[in-house]
Amino acid sequence: MPAQRAIVTGAGGFIGHHLVRALKADGYWVRGVDLKYPEFGTTVADEFELLDLRRWEQCETAMRGARGAEVYNLAANMGGIGYIEHHKAVIMHDNVLINTHVLEAAREEQAERYLYTSSACVYPIYRQQSPDVTPLREEDAYPADPEDGYGWEKLFSERQCRHYWEDYGLETRVVRFHNIFGPLGTYDGGREKSPAAICRKVALARDGEAIEVWGDGSQTRSYCYVDDAVEGMRRLIHSSHRDPLNLGQERLISINELVDLVASIAGKRVTRHHIAGALGVRGRTSDNTRLRAVLGWEPTVSLEAGLRQTYEWIAAQLAARSAAAPAPLRAPAVAPLR
Ligand SMILES: NC(=O)c1ccc[n+]([C@@H]2O[C@H](COP(=O)([O-])OP(=O)(O)OC[C@H]3O[C@@H](n4cnc5c(N)ncnc54)[C@H](O)[C@@H]3O)[C@@H](O)[C@H]2O)c1
Numbered sequence: 001m002p003a004q005r006a007i008v009t010g011a012g013g014f015i016g017h018h019l020v021r022a023l024k025a026d027g028y029w030v031r032g033v034d035l036k037y038p039e040f041g042t043t044v045a046d047e048f049e050l051l052d053l054r055r056w057e058q059c060e061t062a063m064r065g066a067r068g069a070e071v072y073n074l075a076a077n078m079g080g081i082g083y084i085e086h087h088k089a090v091i092m093h094d095n096v097l098i099n100t101h102v103l104e105a106a107r108e109e110q111a112e113r114y115l116y117t118s119s120a121c122v123y124p125i126y127r128q129q130s131p132d133v134t135p136l137r138e139e140d141a142y143p144a145d146p147e148d149g150y151g152w153e154k155l156f157s158e159r160q161c162r163h164y165w166e167d168y169g170l171e172t173r174v175v176r177f178h179n180i181f182g183p184l185g186t187y188d189g190g191r192e193k194s195p196a197a198i199c200r201k202v203a204l205a206r207d208g209e210a211i212e213v214w215g216d217g218s219q220t221r222s223y224c225y226v227d228d229a230v231e232g233m234r235r236l237i238h239s240s241h242r243d244p245l246n247l248g249q250e251r252l253i254s255i256n257e258l259v260d261l262v263a264s265i266a267g268k269r270v271t272r273h274h275i276a277g278a279l280g281v282r283g284r285t286s287d288n289t290r291l292r293a294v295l296g297w298e299p300t301v302s303l304e305a306g307l308r309q310t311y312e313w314i315a316a317q318l319a320a321r322s323a324a325a326p327a328p329l330r331a332p333a334v335a336p337l338r
Pocket of ligand 1: 009011012014015016033035036051053054073074075076077078079094098117118119177178180181186
């Protein structure tokens, strides 16, 4: 029997690189697509194509022969809160083009199933104003008041998936990730998210030194390890659930507590120096009631276990980098579309 086929966009990125590995380990034939090759480690995809998915013709190339295949659309211009708060126009521009074109090309090629990676940033600001936030249920996304820029675009693309099912019968799935972290993710350059940034700062700090923390550090989030994100995505695409589904952990932790946890993993005493910075909402966590009901499963890797893996990987990267010639911090990878 021929291998099941999958096309993964964003396969040069953090979650996409992990997803390709998992699919290959399961015997899939995989085509990866991205603007760039994976930064950390070589891809194991059968084909890896450098394409700009903002462009329609390049999406047609990416999706060619998709009939019967699973399409995982992870490509996005994105980053941590500091990046998404300051690049709203380009994020909306790029991601609307990517998602519109990839979805339409997948439909034209009669892909078997299509999974879109949305975000907890779709949830309304008015439900996330306290660090002691009520966990967010899928239906809480409306009435809409999402994160400006990135969150609006995610909500729009979620809706597009729904209408492609209703109008064309394309089997679409939508996952709402809540802060995915783990090794092989961006840890500097401005696009990194809080767990990676904190791991980097702690790894670079000497014992007893202070690290910078944006805001008062009492804002809360929940964090989900990348292996669980991959497992959940794969379970969801094979399920019959067409509405958006949370994928995250329910455990709420403040940024200050996260710093303390990473410091204890590193075996360092680290103090916090609070500075002005992008903060996002005051509190955000996932309600996994529907996740459990739909998939009969939920993320299992503890924050401690996941952070240990992540810290050790980032510390090793930094050590290797300082042993070599000092590298400049990376500039944002995506060039404007002309
Ligand atoms: N990591 C998280 O915590 C998180 C949370 C919520 C949602 N998501 C979503 O999950 C998906 C994957 O996230 P990630 O953390 O792996 O991000 P990432 O930035 O590591 O990966 C995204 C990839 O998309 C590629 N890309 C950007 N523009 C492109 C273009 N025009 N053409 C082709 N490729 C392009 C980038 O080069 C990058 O490799 C994204 O859609 C993101 O919005 C992630």
